[in-house]
Amino acid sequence: MNKARTPEEMRAASAIDPLNDLHLIRLAQKLEDDGQPSLEAWRQAITVNPRRDLSLTQAAIAAELSGSTPEAEHLLLQAEQYNHLWLPRWSLANFYARHNQASQTFRWAREAMLRSYADPSALFLLCRNSGASNADLLQSIIPPTPAARGAFVYFLVRQKEPDSLELAAAAYLKSAQISGTRPIEKVETVAAAITALIAADQPDPAWRLWTLLDSAHLLPYAAGTAAQPLVNPDLRPPLRPPAFDWQIPAVAGVETLRGVPDNGIKFTFSGTQPEFAELLAQNLYLRAANEWTLAFEYETRGFSQPKAGLRWKLGGADAVQDLVLTEDWQPASITWNVPPASGLRRLSLEIVRVNGQPRVEGELRLRALQFRAGGAK
Known part of the structure; x- marks a missing residue:
C-alpha cells in the first residue's frame, strides 16, 4: 500500500x-x-x-x-x-516567558534543568531575557549539581562575561567536591573560568580560583607564591585550558618535547619555522615587587648560524635577553624592572629570524627554571 x-x-x-x-x-x-x-x-x-x-x-x-x-x-x-522529561518543561518555560510570567518561567526552567541532557545555553538566555541576573540563575534557578553549574561556567566563558565567573566556578567546585566528580573534570571546568578571567585582565578573581584548586589538592604541583610566582617550573604536562600554567603553542617547523632533559623541555628547529614564533609562555601574577629575575639552564646543539634569535621576554618590561649559543649546559638569568603594582605579566620564550641570516636549524634545551622577586644571585 x-x-x-x-x-x-x-x-x-x-x-x-x-x-x-x-x-x-x-x-x-x-x-x-x-x-x-x-x-x-x-x-x-x-x-x-x-x-x-x-x-x-x-x-x-x-x-x-x-x-x-x-x-x-x-x-x-x-x-x-x-x-517529566526535558521537552514539556522546556515548552512550559518558553510559554510563560512569552506571556511575561517570570516566576513561572523560572520555575519551569529549573525543572527543565533537572532533566537537561544537552547544552542548556538557550535556557540560560531565556531566563535572562525574562529578567533573571546571573546571580539569580545561580541562587534559585540552576540546580546545585556539578553538571548544571559546570554548564553555566562554560556558558559564561562563551558569552565572554567574566564578572560572574568567579562566583559560578566556586559554586561549581563546591558541588563537584561534594558529589565526587572526577578530578580532571573539576580542574578543566575551573581552569576554563580562570583562563577566561586572565584573558579579560582580571587577575585577582583568577588567582582566587587558582588557589581554590590548590586548596582542594587538585593541582599536580605548587600553585606559586607571591615571591616565586612561576607555576610548574618542571614543565610537567600543562593544564588544558592552561589557566596560570604553561602555554606551549604548536608551531610549524618546530618540534617540542617535554621531559628532555629531565624536568625540562627541548625545541628542535627545522629551518622552516615562521620568522617569529612564541615557543613557551606563562601568564604570571606579579605582586608587591618591581624587580624580577628569571634563572634557568640551557644548551644549544647543531646551530650553524652565529645567532639563534632566541630570547626571553616579559610583557611590559623593556629588557630582552638573546640566548648565546653554547654546546654545554650553562646557567643564565635575566632581570626585569616593572611597575610595583599587582598585575598580569606574560613571560615568553620567542624565536625571531635574525636579520641577514636564514631561519635557524638546531636544538634548544631548557631546565631548572626559576622566577623570583629581586635581582640575579
Whole structure:
C-alpha cells in the first residue's frame, strides 16, 4: 500500500485505523507544512492517545497561535504530567516567558534543568531575557549539581562575561567536591573560568580560583607564591585550558618535547619555522615587587648560524635577553624592572629570524627554571 501523502489520504488512513494516532499526527504536520490550521487534527490525535507529549506540546503551539491561550497552557501542563522529561518543561518555560510570567518561567526552567541532557545555553538566555541576573540563575534557578553549574561556567566563558565567573566556578567546585566528580573534570571546568578571567585582565578573581584548586589538592604541583610566582617550573604536562600554567603553542617547523632533559623541555628547529614564533609562555601574577629575575639552564646543539634569535621576554618590561649559543649546559638569568603594582605579566620564550641570516636549524634545551622577586644571585 502506498503511503498517504495528501491531507485527504491521511484522513482516509485514519478512518481505516482509528486507534493509531500517528496518522493524525502526520495529518497535523502536513497541514502545518502547507500553512493550514492544524489544531483540530492535533485535538483528534490527543483524543486517540492523550499521553503522547509530542501531540500535546504541538497542539499547545497550535492553540496558542490560534489565540486559545488557556487551552495551550492546559495542554502543556498535561504533557508535563505524563512526561517529566526535558521537552514539556522546556515548552512550559518558553510559554510563560512569552506571556511575561517570570516566576513561572523560572520555575519551569529549573525543572527543565533537572532533566537537561544537552547544552542548556538557550535556557540560560531565556531566563535572562525574562529578567533573571546571573546571580539569580545561580541562587534559585540552576540546580546545585556539578553538571548544571559546570554548564553555566562554560556558558559564561562563551558569552565572554567574566564578572560572574568567579562566583559560578566556586559554586561549581563546591558541588563537584561534594558529589565526587572526577578530578580532571573539576580542574578543566575551573581552569576554563580562570583562563577566561586572565584573558579579560582580571587577575585577582583568577588567582582566587587558582588557589581554590590548590586548596582542594587538585593541582599536580605548587600553585606559586607571591615571591616565586612561576607555576610548574618542571614543565610537567600543562593544564588544558592552561589557566596560570604553561602555554606551549604548536608551531610549524618546530618540534617540542617535554621531559628532555629531565624536568625540562627541548625545541628542535627545522629551518622552516615562521620568522617569529612564541615557543613557551606563562601568564604570571606579579605582586608587591618591581624587580624580577628569571634563572634557568640551557644548551644549544647543531646551530650553524652565529645567532639563534632566541630570547626571553616579559610583557611590559623593556629588557630582552638573546640566548648565546653554547654546546654545554650553562646557567643564565635575566632581570626585569616593572611597575610595583599587582598585575598580569606574560613571560615568553620567542624565536625571531635574525636579520641577514636564514631561519635557524638546531636544538634548544631548557631546565631548572626559576622566577623570583629581586635581582640575579
